[in-house]
Amino acid sequence: MDLSERKLKILQAIVSDFITTSEPVGSRTLSKRPDIDLSPATIRNEMSDLEEMGYLTHPHTSAGRVPSDKAYRLYVDQLMKSDDIPAENKKEIVERLGSDAQELDETVEHAAKLLSEMTNLVSFAITPNRSESKINYINFLPVDESTVVLMIVCEDGKVTNSAIKMNAPYTEDNLTLMSKVMTHNFKGKAVSTLLTENIAQTFETDMKSLQSLSGSVVPSFMKTLEKMLNVDLYMDGYSNIFRLPEYNDVAKAKNFLETVTNKDEFTNVLVNRDKGLMITIGDENSEDLKDCALITADYKVNGKLVGRLGVIGPKRMKYGEVTSVIKYITDNLSKTFEIEAPKEDADNNE
Amino acid sequence: MDLSERKLKILQAIVSDFITTSEPVGSRTLSKRPDIDLSPATIRNEMSDLEEMGYLTHPHTSAGRVPSDKAYRLYVDQLMKSDDIPAENKKEIVERLGSDAQELDETVEHAAKLLSEMTNLVSFAITPNRSESKINYINFLPVDESTVVLMIVCEDGKVTNSAIKMNAPYTEDNLTLMSKVMTHNFKGKAVSTLLTENIAQTFETDMKSLQSLSGSVVPSFMKTLEKMLNVDLYMDGYSNIFRLPEYNDVAKAKNFLETVTNKDEFTNVLVNRDKGLMITIGDENSEDLKDCALITADYKVNGKLVGRLGVIGPKRMKYGEVTSVIKYITDNLSKTFEIEAPKEDADNNE
DNA sequence: TGTTAGCACTCGGTGCGCAAGAGTGCTAAC
DNA sequence: GTTAGCACTCTTGCGCACCGAGTGCTAACA
Numbered sequence: 001m002d003l004s005e006r007k008l009k010i011l012q013a014i015v016s017d018f019i020t021t022s023e024p025v026g027s028r029t030l031s032k033r034p035d036i037d038l039s040p041a042t043i044r045n046e047m048s049d050l051e052e053m054g055y056l057t058h059p060h061t062s063a064g065r066v067p068s069d070k071a072y073r074l075y076v077d078q079l080m081k082s083d084d085i086p087a088e089n090k091k092e093i094v095e096r097l098g099s100d101a102q103e104l105d106e107t108v109e110h111a112a113k114l115l116s117e118m119t120n121l122v123s124f125a126i127t128p129n130r131s132e133s134k135i136n137y138i139n140f141l142p143v144d145e146s147t148v149v150l151m152i153v154c155e156d157g158k159v160t161n162s163a164i165k166m167n168a169p170y171t172e173d174n175l176t177l178m179s180k181v182m183t184h185n186f187k188g189k190a191v192s193t194l195l196t197e198n199i200a201q202t203f204e205t206d207m208k209s210l211q212s213l214s215g216s217v218v219p220s221f222m223k224t225l226e227k228m229l230n231v232d233l234y235m236d237g238y239s240n241i242f243r244l245p246e247y248n249d250v251a252k253a254k255n256f257l258e259t260v261t262n263k264d265e266f267t268n269v270l271v272n273r274d275k276g277l278m279i280t281i282g283d284e285n286s287e288d289l290k291d292c293a294l295i296t297a298d299y300k301v302n303g304k305l306v307g308r309l310g311v312i313g314p315k316r317m318k319y320g321e322v323t324s325v326i327k328y329i330t331d332n333l334s335k336t337f338e339i340e341a342p343k344e345d346a347d348n349n350e
Numbered sequence: 351m352d353l354s355e356r357k358l359k360i361l362q363a364i365v366s367d368f369i370t371t372s373e374p375v376g377s378r379t380l381s382k383r384p385d386i387d388l389s390p391a392t393i394r395n396e397m398s399d400l401e402e403m404g405y406l407t408h409p410h411t412s413a414g415r416v417p418s419d420k421a422y423r424l425y426v427d428q429l430m431k432s433d434d435i436p437a438e439n440k441k442e443i444v445e446r447l448g449s450d451a452q453e454l455d456e457t458v459e460h461a462a463k464l465l466s467e468m469t470n471l472v473s474f475a476i477t478p479n480r481s482e483s484k485i486n487y488i489n490f491l492p493v494d495e496s497t498v499v500l501m502i503v504c505e506d507g508k509v510t511n512s513a514i515k516m517n518a519p520y521t522e523d524n525l526t527l528m529s530k531v532m533t534h535n536f537k538g539k540a541v542s543t544l545l546t547e548n549i550a551q552t553f554e555t556d557m558k559s560l561q562s563l564s565g566s567v568v569p570s571f572m573k574t575l576e577k578m579l580n581v582d583l584y585m586d587g588y589s590n591i592f593r594l595p596e597y598n599d600v601a602k603a604k605n606f607l608e609t610v611t612n613k614d615e616f617t618n619v620l621v622n623r624d625k626g627l628m629i630t631i632g633d634e635n636s637e638d639l640k641d642c643a644l645i646t647a648d649y650k651v652n653g654k655l656v657g658r659l660g661v662i663g664p665k666r667m668k669y670g671e672v673t674s675v676i677k678y679i680t681d682n683l684s685k686t687f688e689i690e691a692p693k694e695d696a697d698n699n700e
Numbered sequence: 701t702g703t704t705a706g707c708a709c710t711c712g713g714t715g716c717g718c719a720a721g722a723g724t725g726c727t728a729a730c
Numbered sequence: 731g732t733t734a735g736c737a738c739t740c741t742t743g744c745g746c747a748c749c750g751a752g753t754g755c756t757a758a759c760a
Contacts, residue, residue, distance in 0.1 A: 374722095376722065376723050376724085378722080378723075379722095379723095394723090394724065394725075395725095411725090412724060413722080414723065
């Protein structure tokens with residue numbers, strides 16, 4: 001049995017109906033739709049077929065039909081139409097993500113917020129991974145007699161710094177020398193490359209006189225490099241889930257919030273997804289998220305670095321609307337970060 | 351009518367019973383307690399008095415008594431005993447907040463996490479306010495032909511940096527001069543003082559030749575100063591609220607999460623609280639939080655700067671246990687940040 | 701042969717009444 | 731001042747009947 005035109009039409013009607021109402025869809029309801037001109041009985045026959053084919057299920061005998069994961073997949077791939085974004089939303093996105101002197105972190109956080117507001121879902125965004133960013137220069141700066149700040153500037157303008165507790169006394173000249181030698185040795189290399197390099201070696205060959213500082217500096221340096229690889233995760237709209245009937249059950253809400261607030265694991269999920277506009281539904285996700293749908297898309301920074309942004313919610317999601325908004329936001333982010341090239345900001349050290 | 355010894359004892363029993371069970375406490379239950387040797391009838395009379403005095407309420411005629419906000423206040427002030435922390439928890443706190451080369455931000459975030467784990471409540475922590483931190487030096491660093499990184503280092507080791515988009519061409523010498531002049535002019539001044547100062551003036555009097563850069567630099571400089579005043583808020587344990595019967599009602603859970611995830615407002619609440627170990631209960635809080643209790647305590651950085659950490663939960667809270675844990679954690683934080691003085695870290699700029 | 705009307709059947713949800721249980725307040729006795 | 735006893739109140743849980751939505755099947759229709 002294959003999917004006739006009519007079956008597709010019915011399936012589409014069921015999915016989109018269920019998406020808006022979250023109630024199992026019955027044959028009578030369907031037959032009342034203007035775009036479907038069939039009697040309930042005919043529809044029942046078709047639905048029965050669709051169920052046999054794995055597109056629909058039945059919560060219990062006397063309930064209507066509910067789409068299966070397979071149906072959502074089909075819907076997303078073939079049946080849904082991507083919706084237009086209301087002009088005022090477009091305007092708001094453009095305005096609020098505009099290029100006006102914002103920092104990358106801030107803008108990305110903002111984008112996540114905007115996204116959750118416009119979709120009424122839980123949104124998230126991660127900042128780009130810097131593993132392939134190249135070092136521009138390295139600087140050691142004095143703070144007090146036992147503390148030095150290490151600052152690493154990437155070619156893309158990203159500045160990372162951290163404090164180093166010195167176990168041996170140092171002079172400003174020492175710091176200048178270290179800065180020079182390390183910049184000379186490492187400039188132009190990618191962070192990921194540097195991580196595999198033997199930094200201590202540099203002290204032995206090029207800064208023999210500063211061997212005493214190597215013990216304090218090298219571990220901190222490595223740690224800072226690792227820190228540069230961290231992607232930040234922003235989330236927003238947690239409380240939106242309470243609008244959804246599927247989370248009226250407190251236990252479900254709890255599970256959802258637990259998996260989603262587990263920053264490390266969730267970041268992992270996001271980082272490891274495929275590139276581009278990705279929609280994963282139900283069992284296409286990991287066990288924890290098997291009742292959810294995730295939509296993500298990428299934004300670019302400087303046309304190269306890639307960050308990611310999206311939403312998570314029930315499978316019953318307005319895929320058309322949501323994907324449109326996500327795409328619009330990521331496109332705008334890319335535009336913002338393209339013109340204003342180096343726009344992120346360093347934070348705080350102590 | 352005043353509070354006899356016996357009334358206090360009964361009140362204490364009611365409060366602590368209600369805190370553990372969350373069920374209204376009846377006279378019979380109370381009379382069974384080994385520490386109360388009175389008949390249910392006697393207890394009923396006392397309870398009736400206590401109700402008249404405003405310490406107890408009645409959900410309905412045939413239910414037991416529930417403590418009022420006034421009762422919680424009395425309990426916290428006079429009746430509760432502060433509990434010991436299990437040795438293993440102490441050990442864990444010491445280990446996980448230990449001085450081992452962590453950044454301030456990270457450690458504070460960690461502390462919040464620890465706190466929520468140990469109390470099963472929603473925890474939060476804010477980083478110190480830097481308004482009185484003094485400038486150590488100011489540095490402008492080249493990134494590319496139109497981008498410069500501004501870096502401000504405080505005496506306490508805090509580094510803040512941000513990218514500046516230059517509207518006019520610059521040379522490295524320009525940057526060096528700016529760095530020197532501004533450091534000379536502003537070193538030792540507090541951030542809050544600097545915010546009121548006319549920076550543009552500095553260009554006119556001391557860097558006439560660099561007037562063309564002033565337009566790009568001054569606004570960014572001011573923005574960066576403002577950024578230095580931001581306190582970061584970390585929260586953890588959102589999903590803990592689902593363990594509490596008071597949030598079995600989805601609407602209540604929603605309200606709670608909404609107020610608590612409103613970062614800006616909630617940060618405000620925290621920043622504006624009184625210093626030291628603070629417990630606010632029910633209507634002592636703002637309208638939004640009138641069903642909650644907040645406990646906060648301060649930690650010190652360098653013995654001066656003050657950050658804050660605490661929990662929020664239902665008024666029915668194990669005050670003794672929770673305050674002990676909070677105090678233990680803040681004490682440990684203060685110790686960590688005292689020894690390791692400058693330990694925060696700068697983040698990223700682009 | 702495909703479509704439709706009709707009908708028996710299923711099953712979750714709602715409302716109602718009833719009994720049980722917990723707790724109170726009051727009175728009277730100790 | 732304390733306590734036992736009792737009538738009263740109110741919530742909670744349970745069983746039960748009923749309703750309605752929806753199905754599947756059969757038989758008739760075009």
